[in-house]
Amino acid sequence: MAAERLVVIGGDAAGMSAASQARRLKGPDEMGIVAFERGHFTSYSACGIPYWVGGDVEQRDDLIARTPEEHRARAIDLRMRTEVTEIDVAGQRVRALDRETGETYWAGFDKLVIATGARPVRPALPGMDAAGVHGVQTLDDGQALLDSLDRAPGRRAVVVGAGYIGVEMAEALLKHGFEVTVLNRGEQPMATLDPDMGRLVHDAMDGLGITTVNRAGVSKIITGADGRVTAVATEEGTYPADVVVLGIGVEPETTLARAAGLPVGPHGGLLTDLSMRVVGHDNIWAGGDCVEVLDLVAGRTRHIALGTHANKHGQIIGSNAGGGYGTFPGVVGTAVSKVCDLEIARTGLREKDARAVGLRFVTATIESTGRAGYYPGAQPMTVKMLAEFRTGRLLGVQIVGREGAAKRVDIAAVALTAGMTVDQMTALDLGYAPPFSPVWDPVLVAARKTVQAVRAAGV
Amino acid sequence: MAAERLVVIGGDAAGMSAASQARRLKGPDEMGIVAFERGHFTSYSACGIPYWVGGDVEQRDDLIARTPEEHRARAIDLRMRTEVTEIDVAGQRVRALDRETGETYWAGFDKLVIATGARPVRPALPGMDAAGVHGVQTLDDGQALLDSLDRAPGRRAVVVGAGYIGVEMAEALLKHGFEVTVLNRGEQPMATLDPDMGRLVHDAMDGLGITTVNRAGVSKIITGADGRVTAVATEEGTYPADVVVLGIGVEPETTLARAAGLPVGPHGGLLTDLSMRVVGHDNIWAGGDCVEVLDLVAGRTRHIALGTHANKHGQIIGSNAGGGYGTFPGVVGTAVSKVCDLEIARTGLREKDARAVGLRFVTATIESTGRAGYYPGAQPMTVKMLAEFRTGRLLGVQIVGREGAAKRVDIAAVALTAGMTVDQMTALDLGYAPPFSPVWDPVLVAARKTVQAVRAAGV
Missing domain, CATH: 3.50.50.60 (FAD/NAD(P)-binding domain)
Known part of the structure; x- marks a missing residue:
């Protein structure tokens, strides 16, 4: 029996994670893996570009997690500067265009992974393409x-x-x-x-x-x-x-997939099931910035372009395509960032998100510090929390502050995943020592105040 | 009708939090609050002492959250340098010794809060009391x-x-x-x-x-x-x-309570119910370093002397004694610390804890970094994870590393509280940006490896 053919469209986080994971599970005798990447690079951290431009990261190549050569050394037939221009779903083949030679050809697949990523939104305004x-x-x-x-x-x-x-x-x-x-x-x-x-x-x-x-x-x-x-x-x-x-911002790059008749959702991203299989297609998976993901708090899909999701998707797709098993249950919408030493974090729903899905809620906002107030370097931190009216279920947290603000949102991300109420959160056994937290962690202070807001809102 | 009398033994975190919260709920006309403190200070951060001694915190008074005068201004009759030498449970009174004057007297109570704290273990060795x-x-x-x-x-x-x-x-x-x-x-x-x-x-x-x-x-x-x-x-x-x-280390200071016939547990701490009421006594509460707390993972009580628990206990006791409502469900055993820039954290069970309560488990240990590997200042971090055999339920996490290591344990603390499996943890939507985390957060990497260990251990 001939080796199964896996084709991957897109050589960045989701695509190459999928290819690598499938290769871990199936050797070259069992599965041939061909990956197409239209650009010059594979498996790089797009999230790192601002830090490279800003000079924190010295070299472009520091952002590359794995080069084409490294992928090829793992028996992945990676074709760089090669763009897939058509997916023939019924014929189980993709048409490829080698951008160096101009040559086009068809490549057949038994299993297909679509990881075409996202494209930046560029409004059609005069001068958008100017130098500079x-x-x-x-x-x-x-x-x-x-x-x-x-x-x-x-x-x-x-x-x-x-x-x-x-x-x-x-x-x-x-x-x-x-x-x-x-x-x-x-x-x-x-x-x-x-x-x-x-x-x-x-x-x-x-x-x-x-x-x-x-x-x-x-x-x-x-x-x-x-x-x-x-x-x-x-x-x-x-x-x-x-x-x-x-x-x-960016939007899902699904031109190819749409042309092939694959299902896209309200945000323009491919729709998949929990195993990251494209809805209605047993042998096609999609992941990364080109798909919509289930927002576990809102109960509907969103488009989130984020490397951490893309890597998870790829890992799960590779497991499933390689004969293993994995599912992606969804996201709660966690994101962190910084401007100089200001840290910014969010998870779950904003006020308008909650309203949009019919949730009635209360909010509370508190000011605290990342360390004990008396400990040197203690800096202010503001935490805003949303909880559902009556039930007190946590709906979202936003944090703006200095050192220690961003990753504190993970506490809320886990609590959201677990469906905790803000009342339950007040009892959380969070790490306490003066260099790392006040005796009441800011998240606990916010939870306590939100509990009061839930009660004050009545039943 | 005369005002209800609340007596508090111990003027630190648990005792004064209880007194303050009770006062918030009941004014002086409704409730008289007397608090006895045998030492010179109230409401101070014992956890901060090493940082004061080390010079990070400039002054002793920086560690004092609230002075006796501040408590008194809130209509709490705080009696400093006054030691309670006996609890007469049946007679609903305590005997107090004013250490300044040598005077002793009885003070009656309708409700009693025991917050006698912990005492350091001092082995009876020759020279223990020497100068220096x-x-x-x-x-x-x-x-x-x-x-x-x-x-x-x-x-x-x-x-x-x-x-x-x-x-x-x-x-x-x-x-x-x-x-x-x-x-x-x-x-x-x-x-x-x-x-x-x-x-x-x-x-x-x-x-x-x-x-x-x-x-x-x-x-x-x-x-x-x-x-x-x-x-x-x-x-x-x-x-x-x-x-x-x-x-x-320390052990619960329960001499008074034992003498009064109140129930203590296997670790020498007072035993309470979920409302922090001393078992068998409707009008006596206890909290802070003198009680045992339920370990939610081990399913039995432990003694943990930690300011964050003491504050929670006090807040709950004050709510209940003041006619409100609160419960303390227990702990998962989270603790964080540092030596210079080395951060140390744990939550849940160690190997020997799991064994001691009859849990069979697997472990996995991984090395990662607190930031994206290419981001400046990325430092190594080691994460060890324990999960239950077969079920894959998270049992514990230990982290040793540099910046960002300590508070990462909160992710696991919440997951433990929620009873998550390590498989569920692999899908957690944790904050990702290069200055704050690799694209796979170290906790996710550990969870993935622990999932493999659970599978490898068979069913």
Whole structure:
């Protein structure tokens, strides 16, 4: 019997994790594995790009977890600079285009993994493609931006978007000595937080010397005679710019999959079952930034582009495709980030998320510190908690603070996964010692106050 | 109707939290609150003493959360330097001895709170009371030690005991320029960890210049002609010492309660129900370091002297005594500490704890880093995980590492509370960004390896 053929589309976190895990379970005699990657790199940390651009990470290659050669050494037939242009589901084959040679060919599969990732949102505005305007989605993007920073005629940078990438890039540009303005379409930066918490980020960015302009929708990129960006225009004003970084967010890259008739959800991502199999297709899996995931708190799917999910997906897909077993139950929506020493974290639902799915809730916000108040270096931390009306079930937590703020959200992430009430959370046996926490951990303080809010809301 | 009388024995975390919470619920017209404290201070952080001695915390008073005057301003009749010498349960009164005046008197109660704390273990060895030999249980102890360090004829310090207090005091003495030797009765320092993890602490302490002698039972304190300590003798050798710090641990202070016929458990602590009421007594509560708490993982009681539990107990007791409602479900055994920049954490059961309660288990140990490997400052972290044989239920986690190691144990603390399996833990949606975690959080890596160990152990 011929070896089974596994084809993987996309050579980054999800795709190559799937290929590697399948290879662990099935040797080359049992399974041939072909992976197609249209770009120049495999298995790299896109999340690390802002830190490379900012100079915290020295070299581009530090972000590469595994090179093409390393994958090939594990008997994965990895074809770089090769784009899959069509999936023939019924014919069990994909059409590949070698971007170096221009050659196209069909490759047959018994099992298929779709890991086509996400693409940055680039609004169709005048000047979007001007020199000096940069996305930061790929390593190539990062290199282009670094080169552009060197060539920039002045030191004024505009970041469009104030989400994770936007604020991280603001820090990176600050480190390059740029005067940084962040143009934010929303009410406050970090729209992944409620506006009252986003306000704290805004204030902290002010303190760092980063100018944030809220409710600023970009209308145009203005260019000079040389074609290079000179300013960014909104309806309210014009912001001079020697370089522009786009951090507007990403959307699932599912063009291929849609063309093949595979099911996509309300957020444009592929729909899978718990084993990461594409709904309705026994031999096709999908994972990473191109799929929608079940939000366990909201009870519906979301699109979240995050390396940690992509790696989990890949591992599970590889197990299942390789004859093992694994499932991905869903997410609770945890995300952490930082701007300089300001740490930002969230998990679960924001107020508007809860409203959108019909949950009635109460909130409580507390101020505490990451260490005992008397311990040197104790810094303020604000914790906001949402709990369901009546039941007191935890719905979400947002934290903005300094050292120790970000990863504290993991406490809430586990509690959400377990379906705990805020009352149960008040009894949690969390680590306490003066260098690491006040005697009441900030999360416990927030839980206690939220319990009171639940009670005050009545039954 | 006369106001109800609440009497509190012990003016530290549990006792004064109880008094304060009861006062919040009942005004002075409804409830009279008398609190007796035999020492000089109230509501202070004993956990902070090593950091005050080490100079991280500047002043003794920084450790005091609330002074006697502050308590009195809230209508609590706090009687300092007044020791309760007898509890007359049937007569509903306590006998008090004013240590300033020598006067004794009876005070009646309708409701009683016992918060007598813990006392340091001081083995009855020759020389234990010599000048230069110090416990570090109270603020007075801390001051005496600081004075002694100034007077010490040389710079050699011996710490007896290598638990939390022992290792924290080793750091404090190092900061005072002492050459520090830790004499440890056990196989490795930090007996709250399994020996394989304690070994990592030992190695790190070596690296810091702290000498740790394991399996070293102290037989004698040797003194000079002036009566001051000159050395500590074990069966194996003699260790010159200009100052000796005892960090051997504590035991519940329940002399009074025993004399009154109140029930104590196998570890010498008072036994309470879930509302922190002393078993068999409707109007007597006990909390803090003088009680045993239910270990939710082991299914039996333990004695844990820790400020965070004491504060929770006090808050719950005050609610119940004040006509409100609260319960303390138990602990999972979380504890965190540090020696210089080495962070040490544990939760749940060690191997020997699991064995002692009849649990069969598997373990896995992994090495990872607290940040993405490529992010500057990424430092090694070792995570050991225990899971139950067959069921895969999480039983315990131990972490030794640098920045970010200690509070990561909270993830496991919540998972233990929720009764999660290690398989469920592999899907946890934990915060990921390069400055805060590798793409697979070390706890997830440990969970994955433990899942494999559970499977490998068969069914």
